[in-house]
Amino acid sequence: MNRPPVTDWTADFDHLDPTFVADPYPIYEQLRTDCPIAHTDRYHGVWIPTRYEDLAAIAHDHHHFSSRTILVTDRPESPHDLGFHAPPITEDPPYHTDIRRLLLPVFSPKVVADYEPITRAMANDLIDGFITDGGCDAATDFAQHVPIKVITRMLGIPDSDHAQFRDWIHRLIEESPIAGDATFEAIFEIGGYLAGHVDQHRTSPRDDIITHLLEARMPDGRPLTDEEILGVCILLLLAGIDTTWSAIGSSLLHLATNPDDRRRLRDEPDLINSATEEFLRVFAPVTMAREVIEDTEVGGCPMRKGDRLLLPFPSGNRDPEIFDRPDNVVLDREANRHFAFGVGIHRCLGSNLARMELRVALQTWLERIPEFTLTDPDAVTWSAGQVRGPRTLPFAFTAG
Amino acid sequence: MRVVVDAERCQGHNRCHALAPVLFDIDDLGYATAAPGSVPADLEAAARLAEANCPEHAITIDP
Numbered sequence: 001m002n003r004p005p006v007t008d009w010t011a012d013f014d015h016l017d018p019t020f021v022a023d024p025y026p027i028y029e030q031l032r033t034d035c036p037i038a039h040t041d042r043y044h045g046v047w048i049p050t051r052y053e054d055l056a057a058i059a060h061d062h063h064h065f066s067s068r069t070i071l072v073t074d075r076p077e078s079p080h081d082l083g084f085h086a087p088p089i090t091e092d093p094p095y096h097t098d099i100r101r102l103l104l105p106v107f108s109p110k111v112v113a114d115y116e117p118i119t120r121a122m123a124n125d126l127i128d129g130f131i132t133d134g135g136c137d138a139a140t141d142f143a144q145h146v147p148i149k150v151i152t153r154m155l156g157i158p159d160s161d162h163a164q165f166r167d168w169i170h171r172l173i174e175e176s177p178i179a180g181d182a183t184f185e186a187i188f189e190i191g192g193y194l195a196g197h198v199d200q201h202r203t204s205p206r207d208d209i210i211t212h213l214l215e216a217r218m219p220d221g222r223p224l225t226d227e228e229i230l231g232v233c234i235l236l237l238l239a240g241i242d243t244t245w246s247a248i249g250s251s252l253l254h255l256a257t258n259p260d261d262r263r264r265l266r267d268e269p270d271l272i273n274s275a276t277e278e279f280l281r282v283f284a285p286v287t288m289a290r291e292v293i294e295d296t297e298v299g300g301c302p303m304r305k306g307d308r309l310l311l312p313f314p315s316g317n318r319d320p321e322i323f324d325r326p327d328n329v330v331l332d333r334e335a336n337r338h339f340a341f342g343v344g345i346h347r348c349l350g351s352n353l354a355r356m357e358l359r360v361a362l363q364t365w366l367e368r369i370p371e372f373t374l375t376d377p378d379a380v381t382w383s384a385g386q387v388r389g390p391r392t393l394p395f396a397f398t399a400g
Numbered sequence: 401m402r403v404v405v406d407a408e409r410c411q412g413h414n415r416c417h418a419l420a421p422v423l424f425d426i427d428d429l430g431y432a433t434a435a436p437g438s439v440p441a442d443l444e445a446a447a448r449l450a451e452a453n454c455p456e457h458a459i460t461i462d463p
Contacts, residue, residue: 104429109414273418277453335452343455347411352430 003042010035014042015072015287015310021384025327028315037301043072046289047301047309052316052339054299058290059311060344066092067346069291069308071173071386073183078291082184086235087228089346096345102216102224103232103349106154106209112352115150119357122149123364131368134399135375138256139390143248144241146361150353151240155233156208157197164193169242174385187234194233198226209236236350243285244354246389247340248361250283253390254329255362256374261331266366275331276359281338282329284314287386288342313339314388372397401439402462403447405432409458416459420446432458 006017009027014020020027031038031050038048049055058065067090068080075082084090088100105111126145130136145162152159171186201210213229224232255262265275288311292303303309317338318326341348348354372395374380381392403423405416412430416423423443424432439447451459 101429104412108428108430109417109426110428334449337453337455337457339455341413341455344411347413347455352414 010038011040012042013038013040013046013048015312015386016384021382021388024312024314024388025318028312028318032315032319037299039301043074043308044076045307046072047298047303047307048312049298049309050312050315050319052319052322055311055313055316056339056343058298058309059288059339059342059346061296062092062345064292064294064296064303065290065309066293067096067290068092068293070289071183072289072308072310075183079184084184084187085227085231086238087231088349089235089239090231093345098219099224099228099232100345100349102213102218106212107350107353109352112356115154115353116356116360118153119146119150119360120364122146123361124368127364127368131397131400135394135396138252138393138395139245139249140392142365143252143361143389143393144245146248146357147241147244147354150357151236154209154353155197155236156201156206156210157194157237161193165237165241169238170383172238173242173387174383190234190237191230194230194237195226198229198233209233239348240350240353242383242387242389243348244357246285246383246387247280247283247354247358249390249393250285251279251358251362252365252395253374253380253393254279254283255366256372256393256395257377258329261329262366262371264331265362266370269363271331272359272363274333274336276355276362277336277338278329278331278333279358279362280340280355281317281323281333281336282327283389284317284338284340285387285389286340286342286348287312287314287388288346289386310386311342313342368400369397401444401447402437403434403439403450404460404462405434406458406460407431407433409456411456411458413455415453415455416450419453420450423447423450 006012006014028050036051040046069078071079088096126142130141148162149159168186168190171182205211290309292305292307295305296303320326341351375394375396379394380390383389383391410431416432417426423435425435426432451461
C-alpha cells in the first residue's frame with residue numbers, strides 16, 4: 001500500500017504516516033494550535049479534533065456521535081455493516097446501557113483487587129524467565145504478557161495461544177486502516193477460536209467471565225445470544241491486551257531513559273499511584289473513533305451524517321489549556337483529569353483492571369530490576385493505528 | 401465540608417474512591433456515592449484531590 005507522505009498535517013492528516021507513528025505529539029501540538037478540528041480526505045474522510053474540551057464534548061454526545069464506527073479503515077462501510085459487533089464498545093444506547101450493566105460487576109474495584117496478588121505472581125514469573133540473562137525485550141518478554149495472562153485467566157481460556165492473539169490484534173487494531181479484508185477476516189477467526197471455548201463452558205461452567213456471560217440475563221430476561229457472547233469476548237481479549245501492553249511498555253521506556261524518575265519512584269514507592277496516572281496521561285495508548293449519525297457542528301465545523309471522526313485522547317491529555325507542563329512526566333502531579341480511558345458512557349470497562357496491571361507491573365519490575373537501560377534507542381519500534389505503544393524495547397540490566 | 405457526587409455524571413472511573421476511600425462508596429457496578437456525613441478535617445485535602453481528579457466533573461465540594 002503506497003500512501004503519499006503527509007506534507008500538510010492540518011489538511012491531509014494520516015495516523016499511519018511513519019512520521020506520525022514515530023512521534024505524534026509535535027503534530028498534535030501543531031493541530032491544537034493551528035487547526036483544532038482538522039479534516040483529512042484519507043480513509044474516506046475523517047475529522048480529527050485535538051483539543052481536550054472538544055474531545056470531551058464529542059465523547060459525551062452519543063446522540064450525534066455513534067460508536068458503530070470505532071475503527072477508521074480503508075473500507076467505505078462502517079465496521080458494523082461488515083459484521084463487527086463487540087458490545088458494549090461498538091454499540092449505542094439503549095442497548096449499550098443494558099449489556100454494559102452485565103459486564104460492570106466483572107471489572108469492579110473489588111474484583112480487580114482480588115486479581116492483584118495473581119497479577120504480581122505472574123509478573124514475577126515473567127521476570128524469573130529473563131533476569132539471569134542481564135537483558136530482555138521488555139515489550140515482548142514482559143509488557144505484552146502481563147495483560148495476556150490476566151485477561152485469559154479472567155475469561156477462562158488458555159494463555160498459551162498468545163502468538164495468535166498478537167497476530168489478530170496486529171491485523172485488527174494496528175493494521176486495520178490499510179489491511180482491507182484481512183481486518184475482518186481476523187474478526188471471524190477470533191470468533192471461531194472463541195466459539196469452541198464458549199461451547200466447553202456451556203457443558204462445564206466455571207468461575208470465569210465466559211460462564212458469567214452464559215448465565216447473564218438482559219433486563220427483559222433473555223440470555224445473551226452466541227453472537228453477543230462472542231462479541232463481548234472479542235472485545236475483552238483485544239481491548240484488554242494491546243492497550244495495557246502499550247502503557248506498561250511506554251512507562252518502562254520512560255523509566256529506562258529518565259534515571260531521575262526511575263530513582264525517585266524507587267526511593268519514594270508511595271508515588272506509584274500518582275505516577276501511574278501520570279504515565280496514563282502522557283502515554284495514553286488509545287485513540288477512539290465515532291461516526292456522525294445526525295448533522296451537527298463542532299467548533300464551527302459542520303459535520304454531516306456518515307462522517308467519521310478520530311478521537312485522539314492522547315492529544316487531549318497534552319492540551320496546555322488543561323495541563324500544566326503537558327509534555328513533562330510529573331510523577332506527583334496532583335490534579336490529573338486525564339482521559340486515557342475516555343469519558344462518558346463508554347469509559348473503558350476495564351480501567352480499574354488496567355490501572356492495577358500497570359501499577360503492579362511497574363512495582364514488580366522496580367523491585368526486581370531497580371537499574372536498567374535502553375541498549376539501542378534506534379531499535380525501539382512503535383505500533384501504528386489506534387493503539388500506540390512500543391513493540392521492541394531492548395533493555396540491559398545486571399543479571400540477578 | 402461535604403462532598404457531593406452527581407449520579408448523572410458519574411461513569412465509574414473510581415478515581416475518587418482510590419484517592420479518598422473513606423469519603424466515597426462504590427457500588428457493585430463501580431458507581432460512586434458520597435459517604436454520609438461531613439468530611440473530617442484531616443480528609444479535606446483528600447476530598448479536594450478527588451474533586452480535581454474526576455474526569456467527569458461529577459464531584460462538587462460544599463464548603
